[in-house]
Amino acid sequence: MSRYSIFFFVFFSQLIITSPYTLVGRSGHTASYMDNKIYFLGGYTEKYFSGTNDFFYLDVSKPFNLDSTLPISDLSNDSRYVNAYGKGVSTICGPNKDTIFLICEVSEKQFYYRFINKKEWDMIPFPSTNQWTSAVCNKNGTYIYIYGRGSGVNNDKYMMKIINTTKTNWYLESYDSNIVPKYLASAILLPxxxxxxxxxxxxxxxxxFRNICIYDTNDGTWINMNTSGIEPSPRYFHTAVLTQDGLIIIYGGGSVRRYYPVPDQISVLDTNVNPFNWSTPSKVNTAPSSAPFGGHTATLVGNYMIIAFGHYRNTTHDIVYSDQIHMIDVSEKNNYKWVKSFTPNNTYTIESASTTESENATKSPGAAHAAIIGGTTGGIATIIIIVSVSYLLYRRKRTVIYAPQAKHAINC
Structure with missing residues (x-):
């Protein structure tokens, strides 16, 4: 094999090795936003219905388009000692807000994990078998407030527990569970x-959603607020994010018909008024047919609400685990837009509603895989052509330069 052939083989091999990470449809995972990255962990998949310990991140420091290869990196080798799970809660906390805290239940045992300084996972058995539904870090990163209910004989007992993140080992404080409200959903920390x-x-x-339960971390008290405005329809499986101007946006949710989406998928709660006021955006373009209504995560990055994975119903009304990421531009009040292009610093490329709807009506759950494969194949083909042409030009140039010397040698 010539040295040029060896170079070509190594070059092509490196292209294969660095091919994009393949997303798998999942539901019940966690998402943690830190250092311009959204870290995804765990979740149910069709292959692993008891849960996974998949670990990867989406880089939101650079622009991307949902129809192209996404800037996703696989970190699963770092999470190989994390127990597989399909239900858990996570938050970014610690004095420097540089640690992912994950609390999940596996086989009747509770585990509490810390992904420290973006380097390694630290696992500590957690003396509880609660089913936690939310985890919130306070403003200075010293405490995590986790809320949930017990299992087994304590199935109807709800409680809040508080983790002190400044201790060398895990440290737990708790309040009287008798004063903790029951059956609360998504938690949002207000400024x-x-x-x-x-x-x-x-x-x-x-x-x-008419009544909002509020816990004050400043004095440890609970209050109830009766909200005003257009109350969202009852649901479960919804998510919530907080915008910089004090609006809580809820997305998704299943209706009274189990595993069917509610008609009002997006509602907004204004926390700048007292009492808080509900409203519905006057304009929202048509959502992609593959947009999930449950089992997803929602993360606000700038003015983009990034909705990842989850489950939806296809055209034959079957439940499908999504392997896709969707986005809503919430920069304009009362005028939200499903978009495909992400650009840091809130510069947008808006897709028309008709185009988005028609494209997604025929897109299967594996369309993202096809886009990745197509993009990778096209890139490899282009590089192969460039390398081949460069090599031919090099050979031609070498022939022109060295031919006279070869002729002179023959005459000698």
Whole structure:
């Protein structure tokens, strides 16, 4: 094999080795936003219904398009000692806000993990078998407030526990569970240090939104607020994010018909007024047919609400685990847009509603895989052509330069 052939083989091999990370449809994972990266961990998949310990991140420091190869990196080798799970809660906390804290239940045992300084996972058995539904870090990163209910004989007992992140080992404080409200949903930390729980189960195991339970981390007290405005329809499986101007946006949710989406998938709670006020955006373009309504995560990056994975119903009404990421541009009040292009610093490329709808109507759950494969194949083909042409030009130039010397040698 010539040295040029060896170079070509090594070059092509490196292209294969560095091919993009392949996303797998999942539901029930966690998402943690830190250092311009959204870290995804765990979740149920069709192959592993009891959960996984998959670990990867989406780099949001650079622009990308959902129809192209996404800037995703695989970190699963770092999470090989994390127990596989499908239900858990996570938050970014610690004095420097540089640590992912994960609390999850596996086989009747509770585990508490720390992904320290973006280097390694630290596992500590957690003396509890609660099913936690939310985890919130306070403003200075010293405490994590986790909320949930017990399992087994304590199935109907709800409690809040507080983790002190400044201790060398895990440190637990708890409040009297008798004063903790029952059946609360997504938790949002407000700028004034209060935690707003967006949804309270009243009946039918669906969350209602007229009453908002609020926990004040400053003095450890609970209050109830009766909100005003257009109350969202009852649901479960929804997510919530907080914008920089004090609006809580909830997305998704299943209706009274189990595993069917509610009609009002997006609602907004204004926390700048007292009482908080609900409203519905006057304009929202048509959502992609593969947009999930449950089992997803929602992360706000700038003015983009990034909705990852989860489950949705396809055209034959079957439940499908999504392997895709979707985005909503929430920069314009009352005028939200499903978009495909992400650019840091809030520069947008908006897709028209008709184009988005028609493209997604025929896209299968594996379309993202096809886009990745197509993009990778096209890139490899282009590089192969460039290398081949360069090599031919090099040979031609070498022939022109060295031919006279060869002729002179023959005459000698």
């Amino acid at each position: 004034d240090g209060r935690i707003a729980y967006i949804g309270e189960i009243i009946n039918d195991f669906r969350f209602n």
